[in-house]
Amino acid sequence: MSEPAPLTQLLHAWQGGDADAFSRLLGEVHGELMRMAGSRLRVADGSQTISRGDLLNEALLRVMQGRPNWQDRRHFFATVSTTMRNVLVDHARERQAAKRGGDFARVTWTLSAIGEEAMDADLLTLDQLLTRLKAEDERASEVLQLTYFGGLSRQDIAEVLGVSVPTVDRELRFARGWLEQQLDRSLEA
Numbered sequence: 001m002s003e004p005a006p007l008t009q010l011l012h013a014w015q016g017g018d019a020d021a022f023s024r025l026l027g028e029v030h031g032e033l034m035r036m037a038g039s040r041l042r043v044a045d046g047s048q049t050i051s052r053g054d055l056l057n058e059a060l061l062r063v064m065q066g067r068p069n070w071q072d073r074r075h076f077f078a079t080v081s082t083t084m085r086n087v088l089v090d091h092a093r094e095r096q097a098a099k100r101g102g103d104f105a106r107v108t109w110t111l112s113a114i115g116e117e118a119m120d121a122d123l124l125t126l127d128q129l130l131t132r133l134k135a136e137d138e139r140a141s142e143v144l145q146l147t148y149f150g151g152l153s154r155q156d157i158a159e160v161l162g163v164s165v166p167t168v169d170r171e172l173r174f175a176r177g178w179l180e181q182q183l184d185r186s187l188e189a
Contacts, residue, residue, distance in 0.1 A: 011070035033080060039151025040084045050091055059083040074160040078142060081150040089127045129182050133175060143168055144175035
């Protein structure tokens with residue numbers, strides 16, 4: 001059996017209690033994680049008031065608290081990507097609650113404020129649809145998330161998921177079509 005990749009070794013060392021392994025791990029993947037955070041914020045269409053550094057830090061804090069049983073690079077990036085999405089969804093929910101009197105601040109309503117609320121609602125709708133897609137086709141959901149929210153290339157996704165690039169392309173076409181169909185249905189309703 002071949003030796004695990006260096007990233008997988010660091011994940012296992014961190015899981016085993018080696019605090020220094022986490023620092024080395026972050027040093028290895030920090031740039032890639034920042035790109036993922038930037039991609040997440042771009043998908044959120046600029047409606048978020050959170051920086052990519054704050055998004056990454058919050059996601060890493062949540063991942064550290066959960067202490068998953070790390071399997072490999074794929075598991076790590078999928079977990080961080082999903083956690084970033086959850087941070088953005090929680091942030092959108094908090095903003096919507098605050099706009100409805102959650103913090104009792106007086107606000108002058110403008111068109112831009114209404115636009116932000118609509119974008120928050122769109123993010124929440126997208127989150128619900130991605131959850132449904134995951135139940136229907138988990139790999140297609142992962143490919144879609146890693147493409148749009150993770151900002152990974154098709155080649156990187158193939159490597160992370162352990163599949164071929166044509167498989168990534170097929171899954172992405174299916175996921176895009178499924179998502180478009182669901183969005184069309186929600187607009188008709």
